[in-house]
Amino acid sequence: MSGGRMMRVLLTGVSGYIGKHLYESLHMEHDLVVLSQYKQAYEDVSWMRGDIFALEDVITAMKDIDIAVYFLDPTKRSSKTMEASYNDMNALAADNYGRAAEAMNVKEIIYVAGAVEDDETLRILRSYQTPVRVTHTAIRRKGMLARFQSARRDDVRIIRRFKIPASWTLEKFTAHYFDYYKNVLPGLSNVEIDENSYYLQGAKRDLIHLKRRTALSNNDRQIFDIAGGELATIRHQHTGTLEFRRMLGTEEIMVCIHRYEPSKSWLFYQLLQAPFHALTMRIFEVEMRIEKFNEEQRNGQTKTYTPHR
Template identity: 20%
Template sequence: MKQHKKPVIALTGASGYIGSHLIEHLSQQGHVVALSRHGDDKQDTDHISWRSCDLFSLQDAEKGLKGADIAIYLVHSMKPGAKLTQASFEDMDLILADNFAKAAKRNGVKQIVYLSGLMPVNQSDLSRHLRSRLEVEKVLQYYGTPVTVLRAGLIIGPEGSSFPILATLVKRLPAMLLPTWTRTNTHPIALNDVLHAFVSVVDQERYYDQIIDLGGPEVMSYREMMFRTAAIMNKKRRLINVPVLTVKLSRLWVMLTTQYPKETVYPLIESLRHPMVADDSRMVAGVSDGRIGFEEAVQLALAEGSTTSRKTFSQMPLRPLVRSIQRVPLPEGASAKWAAQHYISWLAKACWPLLRTETRASETYVISLRWSSSPLLVLSFAKERSTTTRALFYITGGLFANVKESQRGRIEFRQVPGKQECLIAIHEYMPSLPWVFYKATQAKAHLLVMTLYKWHLMRFSAIKNQAFQSDGYLEA
C-alpha cells in the first residue's frame, strides 16, 4: 500500500453516516482503505479499497490498518450489533478505541483524526455521551500516535441521529412542551462544513496533537432550531416553555415520538443539558469556521431525506452472538493479567459448592460443576496475544459453548489505559443453550457473578492494599 505517492488513508465507519459522505472527498487526497464490518462485499475502485474489519478484535484492527499512513476514527457503539448485549456504550467505545490506538501504533500510523463532541466549560458533571467521547480522546492519544481531534456539536445532515430526531419532532408534533434544556445554547454545523474540516487537517503536520472545535455561523438554542426548522418545513408549530419535564422524561417522549431506538436517543438527549458552543481558543481559521448558514443546511438535509438513519437501524440484522462487558476496579499495583488469574481462583470459592475450576497444561482453564466431569466452559490462554495489560482467552469447549458455529468466542481482561480499572469482556460467544433459556438463566448468572467479583475487588482494594503490593501474582 505504501507504494502510492499519495498517503494511504484508513477510514473506519466508511459505510456509516459521516464516512459514506467523506470517502469520496478523501479519495482526492490519497488512496482510501475503507474499513467496514462487511467490507469484503463492497466493490473496490482505483482510489478506494474495502476491507472487512471488526474493531472489537485487536487482530482485525491490526490487519485493517496495515499499510496506512493516516487513520480516521468515526466509530461509536450506540447501536448494538449482537443479539444479546450486556454492556454500556461507554465500555464498548473504550474497547474499540483502545484496539484502534494500539493497532495504529503497531502499524506506524502518522496521524489519527477523530470526530468528538463539543465540550462544555464545566466538565465536572458530563453526560454519559460526552464523558465517553472525552475518554475515547484520551485513549486514542495514550500510545503516542499524533491525534487531531475535531469536536462538533449538532451536525445538520440527512442522516445520523441528532438533526433527524429534531426534524421528526417538528414534523409529527403540532405543539410541544419544551423543558429548560431546550433553551441551552448549542452550536450547529452543516455536514459539508464538517467534511471540509476533515479534508483540511488530514496529513497536515501542523494539526498533529491539536483539539479543534467546529461550529457554524450561528449559536442558538435547541428551541430556536425547532422553530426555524418548522418555518422551513412550512409547519405551524406551537412551542410552549415549561419549567418542569426532566431530561429523563424528555428522552422517553422523544423516543416514543420519533421511534428511534433507546440506545440512540437517551445519550443524545442527556447531552443537551450542557451548553455546547465552540471555544474561540480552540478554533482554527479555515478549519473551524463553518460557512453554511442554518437555513441552507436544513434545506439541504431535508432535500435528501431525514429518516434514513432510523430505517437503516431497524433493518440491521443482529448477529446471533453475545457481547458482555463489565468494568471493575483494579487494586493498586495489580494488572489485567493478575485480574484474570485471580478471577479463576476466586470463581471456585465464590460459587462453592456449585462450581470448581482447574488448570490444565498449556494454561487451559476448565470450569465445571463440582459433581460432573464434563466441563461447562474451557478457556485457552492466548499467550501470544496477551500482555500484562491484556489477558486473552479463547472459548474452546464446554457444554455452554457452541464452538462449531463460532470459532472466535473469547473472553479478555483489559486494563483501561491510564486507570486502575479493568474491562472484563466476552466477544463473539455463541451459547449452546436455546436463546430464551440462555437469557433467563446463564446470561443473568453471568451478570450476577460479575457484580459479585466487582464488589470483591472493591473490598479487596480497600482492606488489603498493602498485602497486594507483595502478592506473588502482581506484575512489575
C-alpha cells in the same frame, strides 16, 4: 496528497450516518480502507473484514495506513447480543485504535468529535505515541446500551470494566477472577486448570473450556479461546474469546467476551444464562471495589466506600 500519492485513510465502516458522511467527504481525494465485518457497497474502497473490538483485526487493518479516522457509531452493533455500556465499548475500541496505530507507525489519528465520551476517548488515544487531531466540526451522537437485536451472526459480546487495587497486576486479577468463579456457588461451581486449559464447571460438568493463547498473552493482555464445553458452540471460523486487558495508565481492567455462541436456545440464554452471568459479575465488581478500598485504607488513604451505581 503525500509524495505524489494519495493518502491511505482507514475508516471503521461507511454504512451508518457518520461513516457515509466521511466517505462522501474523503473518497475523491484519498485511498480509503474500510474495516468492517460485512462487505461494503462502495466499490472505490478497500474492504478489510474485521472487528473494531478485536485488537489483532485493527492491527491488520492499519498496515500501510497514513491516517486512521476514529469514531464509534452508537447505532451499529456487530453482535446479536451486546451486553456493555457505550462508554465501555468506546473505551475498548479507542484502546485498540491507539495500540494498533502505534504498532503500525500510523502517522496520525483523526478523532471525530461529538460524543459525550470525548474527553475519555482522547485520553485513551493520546496515551499512545501516535499524534491525535480532533475535527473542528462535531458530529453529535448519544451513547446507547444495546442488548438483544437482530444481527447476521448469533453471537454474544460482553464488555465490563473493573477498578482494581493499585498494587494488583493483570496476572493477579486474572487468577482472582477464576478463583471467584470457583467459589461463586460452593459445592457446585469449580475451575480445573491443566497447564493452559481452564475448565469452568458446574455440578462437575464442563460448561466452558478455555484455552490460553500464549502467543498473544502478556502483562497487558490475557487471551483465552473458547475451545468447548456444554454451553458453547464452536465454529472454526469464529472462535469465541475471553480477554482480560489492563488499560494503559489506569487502575482499570477490561473483561471482554467476544464472538461467543451459546449452545442452548436464545430463550434459555436470555432468561437464565445472561441474568446469572450479569449478577455474578455485578457481585464481583463490588468485591473488587472493596479490595481497592481496603488497600487504600491500609496505605493511609482516607476515602468513604460507596457502591457503584
